[in-house]
Amino acid sequence: MIQKPKGTRDILPDEVYKWQYIEGVVRDILENAGMGEIRVPVFEHTELFSRGVGETTDVVQKEMYTFEDKGGRSITLRPEGTAGVVRSYIENGMASQATPIKLWYEMPMYRYENVQKGRLREFRQIGTEVIGTESYLADVEVISLGAKIFEALNIPNIKLNINSIGCPVCRQKYQEALRDFIRPNLEKYCDTCKTRFEKNPMRILDCKEQKCKEMNQGAPIILDYLCEECREHFEKVKSLLMNLEIPFEIDSSIVRGLDYYTKTVFEFVSEDDGLTVLGGGRYDGLIKEIGGQDTPAVGFAMGVERLLEIFEKYNKDVIEDYNMDLYIATIGEEADLFATRLVMNLRDEGVFVEKDICSRSLKAQFKYADKKKARFVLTIGEDEVKKNYAKLKDMKTGEEVETKLKAEEIFSKLFE
């Protein structure tokens, strides 16, 4: 038996309707906000991600599915959506369209990680990108759409955390200050923190080790180091969120794992399991970084598997599956031929109808109809074909009515 690769999942028919429900709700929300769906390749040149996402990030350093293709090119299965979407924005000259460009996507992502709760190697994200505006209004629009999605899906216990990590200028000043604060005790920090010191000192503040936590008391926080412009931007984001009555908390430990973020960053975290369901922020430097005009942008991505898991918990009754309207049971070849035509006609009318294709006994056909939750069964044998009449049985009540074997009449008996 060849099993599916580690960290992948099959989504079976009895599950896929939940996906479709969520996707429908989210699509409506995003498209009503003017977002157009975009689909970009599953794989890109490795360089797009190493430059876009950042050489020093864990995603690039240890989680990418990278391989050489037969032409000797280094190819990577996308670990996130923004880099590819932005690449497409540049490559297709979308800058010449009405600004801002608003895009959304639902695409599978690939990260070579160890599997655990809420974490797969192939997982799907729904995301948005708003490109071409540096205004705080765009940050808030994107955040409010995130909040709207949880509301529309009836998912409670979602907490919004926001932070600002400034622009490269204020961030560098902050990192210096942070290193100065840590340096005297550096030897006493845990090994992982020591390795973070040069590469990304902001992560040290997030360490779970007790001793590191203690030493972190009183560390400088980035919000005190923001330049005037970044500070004002963040203030405006906060006050508009408050005006809109979107509750949030400031969490100065949000750093985000992708290097391209600037200024506003945010996470919607489920308080049920502590997992981040939706994360995003502003990325004013990315488009220039990968070769476009210097263009500001903001967006988010949500993990659909994570979203679905919480959704199911609170919406057990909302979803009902799509059941068969009619099953046509047949006896004999003549009836089979007749019923096959009838089924085709009824399907043309939009009826969910099945008939036996296993040449099974009448009893077995009824059993099948019952298991598949057919609302009605129509039984056709030689006599029925001759007389052009048959019995239509309501599977719930057991009542039977006579019907003419005409698609129109059957249709009206089913749906009147």
Place this chain on the structure above:
RNA sequence: GUGGAUUUAGCGCAGUUGGUUAGAGCGCCAGUUUGUGGCACUGGAGGCCGUGGGUUCAAAUCCCACAUUCCACCCCA
């Protein structure tokens, strides 16, 4: 990458100090007046006991390695 748990029929499981052809339930298929479902009864199909080595006269059972699934760290959606 590190650590813990897990793996027996389609599914969830039982399998006792290693000992003949590995079990029940649910599900599946069929039969119980060869034209009527759910219930009941009867029967049937379906297992390289995760994979590969080793110990033994003998391994689902003991040992080792690898894999899987789940969980935690790390990190993230």
